Amino acid sequence: MLTTTLLASCELPTSYGDFTLHVFGDDDGREDVIALVRGGPDAHQQPLVRMHSACFTGDILASLRCDCGPQLDTAVRLLAKEQHGILLYLTRHEGRGIGLVNKIKAYALQEKGMDTVAANVHLGLPADARDYRAAAEALRQLGVSHLRLATNNPAKIEALVNAGLSVERVPHGGFVSAHNSEYLRIKDVLMGHLDSAGGGRAG
Numbered sequence: 001m002l003t004t005t006l007l008a009s010c011e012l013p014t015s016y017g018d019f020t021l022h023v024f025g026d027d028d029g030r031e032d033v034i035a036l037v038r039g040g041p042d043a044h045q046q047p048l049v050r051m052h053s054a055c056f057t058g059d060i061l062a063s064l065r066c067d068c069g070p071q072l073d074t075a076v077r078l079l080a081k082e083q084h085g086i087l088l089y090l091t092r093h094e095g096r097g098i099g100l101v102n103k104i105k106a107y108a109l110q111e112k113g114m115d116t117v118a119a120n121v122h123l124g125l126p127a128d129a130r131d132y133r134a135a136a137e138a139l140r141q142l143g144v145s146h147l148r149l150a151t152n153n154p155a156k157i158e159a160l161v162n163a164g165l166s167v168e169r170v171p172h173g174g175f176v177s178a179h180n181s182e183y184l185r186i187k188d189v190l191m192g193h194l195d196s197a198g199g200g201r202a203g
């Protein structure tokens with residue numbers, strides 16, 4: 001059975017602003033959802049929430065193969081301006097849930113001409129293996145029932161709505177470069193994303 005437990009919390013001053021950090025995980029103490037929270041619960045306001053799937057290459061190494069780095073940077077910048085905002089960093093979602101080793105294998109296949117979906121499938125893996133139930137549970141434990149979700153991915157909205165949360169979408173894309181334009185186009189065409197490659201503006 002899925003368990004999501006608050007494992008640890010602290011204050012976290014950052015160059016973006018001051019936040020509180022909560023680490024959620026399972027009963028064995030392994031982290032899963034890291035929540036960077038700006039401000040406190042406000043009954044009159046739906047917090048702005050960004051659910052960000054881990055991307056070692058984009059988030060840490062500033063890879064241009066995807067749009068993850070600019071999406072994360074922009075999200076934290078936006079959240080810092082909110083009275084109540086939450087970044088959920090989903091540590092088990094690396095490579096859309098297939099893990100770093102498989103993502104790098106998928107990148108190598110893309111260098112031979114496959115697109116991002118075909119490469120996963122060629123490896124015998126789902127195009128998208130992410131599960132958002134722990135994220136929804138973390139939001140609930142943070143006192144959130146209504147939220148504004150910064151995303152272009154309808155699957156994220158659907159997962160939170162199915163978990164009983166009320167979600168309004170805020171576009172969060174448009175981070176196009178010469179290296180990631182084909183990746184973003186394929187996400188729109190084959191994965192049902194809402195204008196990742198085009199006019200979807202951050203915030």
Ligand SMILES: Nc1nc2c(ncn2[C@@H]2O[C@H](COP(=O)(O)OP(=O)(O)OP(=O)(O)O)[C@@H](O)[C@H]2O)c(=O)[nH]1
Nearest residue numbers: 052053054055066093094095096106116151152153
């Ligand atoms: N398998 C695979 N994963 C990738 C590839 N490029 C990026 N990723 C992963 O894709 C995920 C992108 O996550 P997000 O930006 O949170 O989500 P999204 O589905 O693009 O939806 P948005 O909320 O609209 O940004 C991260 O886990 C990346 O590691 C790729 O070519 N193949």
